Amino acid sequence: MDSVDALIAQIQGLSSSPEDINALHTHLNQSEELLLSNVNRLANSLEQLDPSKHSLGYLYLLEASTSGPISREQSGEIVRCIARFIMTCEAEQIRLAPEKFLSVCKRLKDQVMLLQVPIQGIAPLRGAVHKLQSSPEHLTPLHPDFLLLCIMAKCYKAGRSVLSDDIIEVDQPKDFFLYCYYGGMIHVGLKNFRKALEYLHNVVTAPMTSLNAIAIEAYKKYILVSLIYSGQVPAFPKYTSSVAQRNLKCYSQPYIDLVSSYATGKISELETCFEANMEKYKSDNNVGLVKQVLSSLSKRNIQRLTQTYLTLSLQDIANLVQLGNSKQAEMHVLEMIQDGEIFATINQKDGMVSFHEDPEQYKSCEMIERIDSSIQRVMALTKTLHAIDERISCDPAYLAKMGRERPRFDLDDFDSVPQKFL
Amino acid sequence: MEAEEDGPTSMVDAMSANGLNSGEESRLKPIISSEQMDVEAYASLYSGRTKIMRLIFIADRCGNQTMQLEALRMAYDEIKKGENTQLCREVVQKIGGRLGPAYEMDNDWANIVDRRAELRKEKLDNELNGYRTNLIKESIRMGHNDFGDFYYAHGALGDAFKNYIRTRDYCTTAKHIIQMCLNVILVSIEMGQFVHVANYVNKADQNPDALDPTTVAKLKCAAGLTHLEGKKYKLAARKFLETGIELGNNYSEVIAPQDVATYGGLCALACFDRTELKNKVIDNVNFRNFLELVPEVRELIHDFYSSRYASCLEYLENLKANLLLDIHLYDHVETLYSQIRHKAIIQYTHPFISVDLHTMASAFKTDVIGLEKELEALITDNQIQARIDSHNKILYARHADQRNATFQRVLQTGVEFDRDVRSMLLRASLVKHEYSLRAARKI
Numbered sequence: 001m002d003s004v005d006a007l008i009a010q011i012q013g014l015s016s017s018p019e020d021i022n023a024l025h026t027h028l029n030q031s032e033e034l035l036l037s038n039v040n041r042l043a044n045s046l047e048q049l050d051p052s053k054h055s056l057g058y059l060y061l062l063e064a065s066t067s068g069p070i071s072r073e074q075s076g077e078i079v080r081c082i083a084r085f086i087m088t089c090e091a092e093q094i095r096l097a098p099e100k101f102l103s104v105c106k107r108l109k110d111q112v113m114l115l116q117v118p119i120q121g122i123a124p125l126r127g128a129v130h131k132l133q134s135s136p137e138h139l140t141p142l143h144p145d146f147l148l149l150c151i152m153a154k155c156y157k158a159g160r161s162v163l164s165d166d167i168i169e170v171d172q173p174k175d176f177f178l179y180c181y182y183g184g185m186i187h188v189g190l191k192n193f194r195k196a197l198e199y200l201h202n203v204v205t206a207p208m209t210s211l212n213a214i215a216i217e218a219y220k221k222y223i224l225v226s227l228i229y230s231g232q233v234p235a236f237p238k239y240t241s242s243v244a245q246r247n248l249k250c251y252s253q254p255y256i257d258l259v260s261s262y263a264t265g266k267i268s269e270l271e272t273c274f275e276a277n278m279e280k281y282k283s284d285n286n287v288g289l290v291k292q293v294l295s296s297l298s299k300r301n302i303q304r305l306t307q308t309y310l311t312l313s314l315q316d317i318a319n320l321v322q323l324g325n326s327k328q329a330e331m332h333v334l335e336m337i338q339d340g341e342i343f344a345t346i347n348q349k350d351g352m353v354s355f356h357e358d359p360e361q362y363k364s365c366e367m368i369e370r371i372d373s374s375i376q377r378v379m380a381l382t383k384t385l386h387a388i389d390e391r392i393s394c395d396p397a398y399l400a401k402m403g404r405e406r407p408r409f410d411l412d413d414f415d416s417v418p419q420k421f422l
Numbered sequence: 423m424e425a426e427e428d429g430p431t432s433m434v435d436a437m438s439a440n441g442l443n444s445g446e447e448s449r450l451k452p453i454i455s456s457e458q459m460d461v462e463a464y465a466s467l468y469s470g471r472t473k474i475m476r477l478i479f480i481a482d483r484c485g486n487q488t489m490q491l492e493a494l495r496m497a498y499d500e501i502k503k504g505e506n507t508q509l510c511r512e513v514v515q516k517i518g519g520r521l522g523p524a525y526e527m528d529n530d531w532a533n534i535v536d537r538r539a540e541l542r543k544e545k546l547d548n549e550l551n552g553y554r555t556n557l558i559k560e561s562i563r564m565g566h567n568d569f570g571d572f573y574y575a576h577g578a579l580g581d582a583f584k585n586y587i588r589t590r591d592y593c594t595t596a597k598h599i600i601q602m603c604l605n606v607i608l609v610s611i612e613m614g615q616f617v618h619v620a621n622y623v624n625k626a627d628q629n630p631d632a633l634d635p636t637t638v639a640k641l642k643c644a645a646g647l648t649h650l651e652g653k654k655y656k657l658a659a660r661k662f663l664e665t666g667i668e669l670g671n672n673y674s675e676v677i678a679p680q681d682v683a684t685y686g687g688l689c690a691l692a693c694f695d696r697t698e699l700k701n702k703v704i705d706n707v708n709f710r711n712f713l714e715l716v717p718e719v720r721e722l723i724h725d726f727y728s729s730r731y732a733s734c735l736e737y738l739e740n741l742k743a744n745l746l747l748d749i750h751l752y753d754h755v756e757t758l759y760s761q762i763r764h765k766a767i768i769q770y771t772h773p774f775i776s777v778d779l780h781t782m783a784s785a786f787k788t789d790v791i792g793l794e795k796e797l798e799a800l801i802t803d804n805q806i807q808a809r810i811d812s813h814n815k816i817l818y819a820r821h822a823d824q825r826n827a828t829f830q831r832v833l834q835t836g837v838e839f840d841r842d843v844r845s846m847l848l849r850a851s852l853v854k855h856e857y858s859l860r861a862a863r864k865i
Binding site for chain 1: 798810825843844850
């Protein structure tokens, strides 16, 4: 009997109970060479298996059959095949061989990228992420791939479904960096700058012992998004790794220049800076964001006027904010009123704008609900924090390290009243 | 009050009276002023090297030929009384023959002075060596002190400074230490080395023996000058305000009592709040004596306190040209003036709920547009809580809604806490797994 057929039979037989599957797993690992030597026949054999029942076996066969070079004609078929498998497979089974599953998913990603149809990979990869992850807090290596496909396909909303879970457990720093970087980009795409800033901030401040390209690119975007969101770039918090603090700025000089010209509040100066560094921004693919920075300055200037003036003519606004004419100023003000960024009314007869205070009185039910949900969230976070603190204080490695640093306990340590108060 | 203002004894009025003579030139002056400084009256307040330096400073900056030549002529006369030939050459070069043959370089005089200086130096040197071999402490101190005086007279400030400092090791009594400190302070002020001034003022203050009031006043002035130079106007104001009236004309080689009034008054206006101004300046009996010397400053302080800003600013504007010619104050005039102006504007708006900009502009002698700009800057700086109705030209006070602000802050803090904790947990997770980048490379 042919060895491949034997294997297939075994897979079919050993795919029901957990013990059987464990036995099958060992067996499959042993027969990897056999699979690789029969790559051409595997495609046909696959049809004899049901991906939802024989997931583990199907996975091994699929991995082996796609390991060789793939021609363009085949790739469409392979994408479909992998996608079908991912959608139907049994999560319990594939988690036994995560590296095989990863390599299959990566291949799917490569193929859809090659075919330039990233949108086809989104749904399968989202399924894959959910199947591979042990809990929603777990970051899998598939997260960045999935987000990348979302960005390539401009399906930012699809990405949000995965990003909405808070990630706490991380296996691989590179995955983490990429995940946060892509996450930031997706939120930029959604114009949710606060969230974007959060993700990029995580990249910049992540512990690192040597600089990496992801962090540099993230820092550039971080600067731009900070400018758009808050008009200034905060200094590095003190937990930022020293490598990042020392080096990031030298790699992003054009952006630092942008910050300083932004701080002057003069549009003309910002534009000069933009022109001067155009090439750099272009090569970093950040031109779009830089343009948003530019337009955010006028908005910020108008917002500042609302702090100072109760009424102001459109012509004065145009002069103070350096907009071409009162017509443009009117457009800007109108847009900002529509977006809820300022509270004002335009009197077209006199060409005057009256600025109002924020009408929010913090009395409505919605506001109470919002505050309540914030409180709940913070309480939940605090609980997590306590749990983690407790876990760390019981962690043998941590205690051993602390013991080394303070080798013996003096009697003083147990004094209820510290020495200095005596 | 009017009568006092017109008092013939006041120096500034005397200045303006004399200034009328050269009214023609004053119109051409780059620094706009209705009154011109009377250089002679001004110079008579000082003595020694500072007089010459102040005159040269005026000549360099006044931009008015008559005044320049007059200052230079007086500087030349003053130099001829001393022994500083180098300075003489500089002044002659500045005069450039414009004052006739009497003010050419007097080479004979210079040669005689130089030769005499050479001899004197040799003599001092010999004496000092003699004292050194005999190890008489007091004489060595005297020797160094003489050397210091000698160098100071000849304009070699660096050497004078060194010699005065050397006397320190040979000081035996508190009086000697005070003398040494005063000498060092004098030379340091001339050199513009205000770090040394501060050091030696401290040293003198730490003296165990009670100092005589004149010395205390001198030290306060020196400290005040140091703070002024360091742009610490509030501290400077305090020091000048503490200066005792005993100062009189005893410190004319550095500062005149009129200067104490001006410096102290302006710094106090720029930095003190209303109560402080009242307690420390207006009700200060001691400082009132100084203010009597410069009625304009006194008037403008009173005007400021009683909210007559227009007249206060007018006084300031009149004083400005002269202050710009002051060797110590010129650099700080603009800053102090703008601070005083801002304070005036803030105080003006403070008690009102709404202010008509036209009225306010006339009170500040400016136009509405300019005032709007100033107000805008102050509001942006959060120094005035108000908003401008630029349509009706009215300024409305704005009272922050505490409740709303609290709500906003609470929500903001919640969001920040949320964000910070989550990113902290993430970092902790990264650290915990010890997956630093290096580990990743190995894989």
